[in-house]
Amino acid sequence: MSLVKIYDYNATREAIERADGKCINIYKLVRNDVSVNDWGKKNIKKKHRNPDVHEDFQWPGHKDVGHTFRHVEATAPAGKSVYVDQHTAISCTMQILNSPEGQAALQDLQGQNNALYDNTTLRVTATIEGTWYGKAAVGGESRRILEARCEITKLGDSLWVHSSYPKTFYNSVAELAKKFGG
Incomplete structure (x- = not known):
C-alpha cells in the first residue's frame, strides 16, 4: 500500500x-527477551540494554x-x-x-x-x-x-x-x- x-x-x-x-515500538517486533520491568520503561540507554541481543534489535523502551x-x-x-x-x-x-x-x-x-x-x-x-x-x-x-x-x-x-x-x-x-x- x-x-x-x-x-x-x-x-x-x-x-x-x-x-x-x-507506543510504536511495541508493534515492531514480538519480544520474549525483555523483562517486565524493562518493557514498561520509556527510554533505556544503550549501556543498559540486553547485551545478548544483536544491537539492532535491543529493546530501546517505549519512547513517546x-x-x-x-x-x-x-x-x-x-x-x-x-x-x-x-x-x-x-x-x-x-x-x-x-x-x-x-x-x-x-x-x-x-x-x-x-x-x-x-x-x-x-x-x-x-x-x-x-x-x-x-x-x-x-x-x-x-x-x-x-x-x-x-x-x-x-x-x-x-x-x-x-x-x-x-x-x-x-x-x-x-x-x-x-x-x-x-
Whole structure:
C-alpha cells in the first residue's frame, strides 16, 4: 500500500487513531527477551540494554506515545497549542497531508528504509484553508489557524501520525482582511 495518496477524512482519522496514546515500538517486533520491568520503561540507554541481543534489535523502551490527543481542547496539558475539537484536528491534519509539502514528505517517507527502532518523524507544516480554530495555549482565546504542523512516520506500510497541532494563528481582523483582500 502506498503512503503517497490523497487522504480523505476517514483515512486521516485512522492514521491519527492508529498512533494516539500508543507506543510504536511495541508493534515492531514480538519480544520474549525483555523483562517486565524493562518493557514498561520509556527510554533505556544503550549501556543498559540486553547485551545478548544483536544491537539492532535491543529493546530501546517505549519512547513517546503518538499524541495528537494532547493538542485537542479538553484533553491537552497546559502549555500546548490546541485545536478546538477532534474534528478540527482531523480536518487540519488532512489538509497538511494533502498539501504539496505533505505529499513531498509522504514521498520521502515512502522511500525510507530505517532501522527497526528508528522512529524519526518528518515534520510537515502547511497553511490551513478555511475557517478552523485553535488556541495558542490551553485556556487561551480561540483564534483562526493560519498554519498547522504534523509529525509523521510509518509502521510498515501504514501512516503513523505521531502528532498534529496548530502552529500559527491570525492575530487580528486586519490580518484576515489583508489575506482575503478585504
